[in-house]
Amino acid sequence: MTTSQSVGLRKYLPELDDYAMAIGWACIELVYLENLLDSCLWMSLGIPKASTMNCITANSDINQKTMMLKGLAFQNKKSDTWFAQTRSALDEVKGLQERRNRFVHDHWVPELARKRVAIQKPQSRQPETLVTHHSKPVGVREIWKLVEDISATHSKIFDSFTELYGVLEPVQPR
Numbered sequence: 001m002t003t004s005q006s007v008g009l010r011k012y013l014p015e016l017d018d019y020a021m022a023i024g025w026a027c028i029e030l031v032y033l034e035n036l037l038d039s040c041l042w043m044s045l046g047i048p049k050a051s052t053m054n055c056i057t058a059n060s061d062i063n064q065k066t067m068m069l070k071g072l073a074f075q076n077k078k079s080d081t082w083f084a085q086t087r088s089a090l091d092e093v094k095g096l097q098e099r100r101n102r103f104v105h106d107h108w109v110p111e112l113a114r115k116r117v118a119i120q121k122p123q124s125r126q127p128e129t130l131v132t133h134h135s136k137p138v139g140v141r142e143i144w145k146l147v148e149d150i151s152a153t154h155s156k157i158f159d160s161f162t163e164l165y166g167v168l169e170p171v172q173p174r
Contacts, residue, residue, distance in 0.1 A: 022143035026100050029150040030062075033093065036154055037065040039168045040161045044072040062097055066090045078164055089156035096153060099146050103138060 038057040047053045057065065070090050077083035120131045162168055 018140045019138075019143065022140050022147065023103050025147045026103060026143055026150065029147050029154070030097065030100050033096070033150055033154045033157075034062050034065070036157055036168070037062065037069060037093075040069055040157065041065060041072070043161065043165045043168055044069065044076060063094055066093045073160075073164075076164060082160065082163065085156070086160040089153055089160060092149075092153045092156075096146065096150050100150075103143050103146065106138060 038053070041057060042050070042053045045053070045056075047056075060068070070087055073083055073086045073090070077086075117130060117132050119128050121128050158168065
């Protein structure tokens with residue numbers, strides 16, 4: 001049974017509830033976006049069986065899928081303008097994923113110092129040194145902005161590929 005004092009071994013911090021909700025939606029939106037990329041690949045490749053397509057998509061990460069789609073979009077481009085818009089939308093995916101990863105994997109315990117120490121080489125021929133990194137605090141609005149940005153990119157990619165193929169069929173569950 002959870003109490004206001006603990007969740008497992010971790011302390012429950014109600015001030016993180018808004019962050020948890022926003023991060024959850026960022027993750028969900030990114031999954032929706034990745035599912036759209038799967039459908040775009042399926043339509044672009046013309047593979048009739050979903051199980052065959054899943055062999056490709058299940059073993060590719062989101063960045064690999066965007067790279068494949070850029071190549072396929074170039075080969076099947078409707079026009080140079082269409083391709084430029086599609087490539088631009090696909091290029092947004094990497095930055096969105098990086099922002100999502102930062103929010104998901106950040107330190108979310110306010111009592112901890114927002115510092116991280118690492119051993120790094122300042123330049124390739126320089127000796128390693130101990131470096132302290134200071135985390136930049138994140139506001140919940142910044143995370144909700146990511147949710148909006150992922151949704152906007154989803155719409156751009158969806159619109160591009162429905163313009164090309166007419167209808168996008170969802171890839172069946174794995």
